[in-house]
Amino acid sequence: xxxxxxxxxxxxxxxxxxxxxLEYAHIWISIPICNMYLIAxxxxxxxxxxxxxxxSLHEPMYYFLSMLTLSDMGLSFSSLPTMLRxxxxxxxxxxxxxxxxxxxxxxxxxxxxxxxxxxxxxxxFLAIHNPLRYSSLLTTLRVAQxxxxxxFKSFLLVLPFPFTLRMLKxxxxxxxxxxxxxxxxxxxxxxxxxxxxxxYGFFGALCLMVDFMLIAxxxxxxxxxxxxxASQKEQLKALNxxxxxxxxxxxxxxxxxxxxxxxxxxxxxxxxFNVLMANVLLLVPPLMNPIVYCVKTRQIRVKVVAKxxxxxxx
Numbered sequence: 443x444x445x446x447x448x449x450x451x452x453x454x455x456x457x458x459x460x461x462x463x464l465e466y467a468h469i470w471i472s473i474p475i476c477n478m479y480l481i482a483x484x485x486x487x488x489x490x491x492x493x494x495x496x497x498s499l500h501e502p503m504y505y506f507l508s509m510l511t512l513s514d515m516g517l518s519f520s521s522l523p524t525m526l527r528x529x530x531x532x533x534x535x536x537x538x539x540x541x542x543x544x545x546x547x548x549x550x551x552x553x554x555x556x557x558x559x560x561x562x563x564x565x566x567f568l569a570i571h572n573p574l575r576y577s578s579l580l581t582t583l584r585v586a587q588x589x590x591x592x593x594f595k596s597f598l599l600v601l602p603f604p605f606t607l608r609m610l611k612x613x614x615x616x617x618x619x620x621x622x623x624x625x626x627x628x629x630x631x632x633x634x635x636x637x638x639x640x641x642y643g644f645f646g647a648l649c650l651m652v653d654f655m656l657i658a659x660x661x662x663x664x665x666x667x668x669x670x671x672a673s674q675k676e677q678l679k680a681l682n683x684x685x686x687x688x689x690x691x692x693x694x695x696x697x698x699x700x701x702x703x704x705x706x707x708x709x710x711x712x713x714x715f716n717v718l719m720a721n722v723l724l725l726v727p728p729l730m731n732p733i734v735y736c737v738k739t740r741q742i743r744v745k746v747v748a749k750x751x752x753x754x755x756x
Contacts (some may be wrong), residue, residue, distance in 0.1 A: 472529035485732030514728035516551035542604035618716035697723035
């Protein structure tokens with residue numbers, strides 16, 4: 443726990459906010475939020491179940507999709523407790539240790555999802571550029587090794603966050619500006635020297651931007667490869683395999699760019715807008731990714747429909 447310099451009183455809690463200016467409607471706001479969590483949970487569990495039970499989907503592309511699904515669920519469950527407490531029970535306080543733990547998991551799963559999206563982009567490039575060697579290059583063992591490396595890389599990146607935050611001293615201000623704890627949000631409340639935390643937080647955000655730039659590079663290579671294919675029908679078929687991933691990248695990185703770049707440097711943005719964008723980051727990707735992949739990926743769509751029809755018959 444941190445100590446206030448002036449009064450030497452121990453800070454035991456931070457204050458989270460719901461929707462600024464809409465406190466009277468929190469109970470109504472909780473309804474769509476709960477529905478989004480439930481739909482996201484159902485959708486992601488369905489994706490995992492279909493991939494696990496269908497041998498035809500035991501391929502690198504779908505293994506990486508499973509990793510994306512798990513990171514989505516991690517993001518949802520990391521933010522779920524505090525958001526439900528705020529909107530359902532109007533309980534806005536969170537202990538300092540719980541806050542530091544929550545921001546660790548939120549940033550960890552965010553970094554993991556970014557890494558998985560990057561891997562999926564290179565997976566699509568390899569499948570289009572060298573389809574004959576695709577299966578031999580991306581074996582099940584190699585996919586598992588890539589997943590393990592991504593997991594440790596992502597969480598080691600944010601591992602210093604809770605420890606450096608505990609070393610800071612916090613003064614009178616203890617109100618955060620979101621419905622859950624973020625590293626950059628907590629750092630702003632510190633009255634001691636937080637330069638190291640600011641720099642490291644910027645480094646973490648820069649890593650996400652590097653992932654985004656590498657994804658862009660991979661799609662430039664994909665486009666170059668596709669343009670080299672003689673048949674227009676084959677070109678469209680190759681590009682169609684990337685549509686779901688492109689949608690997932692857009693859904694994930696738009697709010698990330700806002701939180702990492704716009705929010706720290708633009709002081710006159712409405713607090714409500716920042717809260718909405720922060721909630722979009724954790725609510726929309728877990729909700730939309732299963733829908734996008736079920737709609738745009740024929741193999742998954744066919745298997746889901748087959749399972750549903752099978753249940754209706756029985």
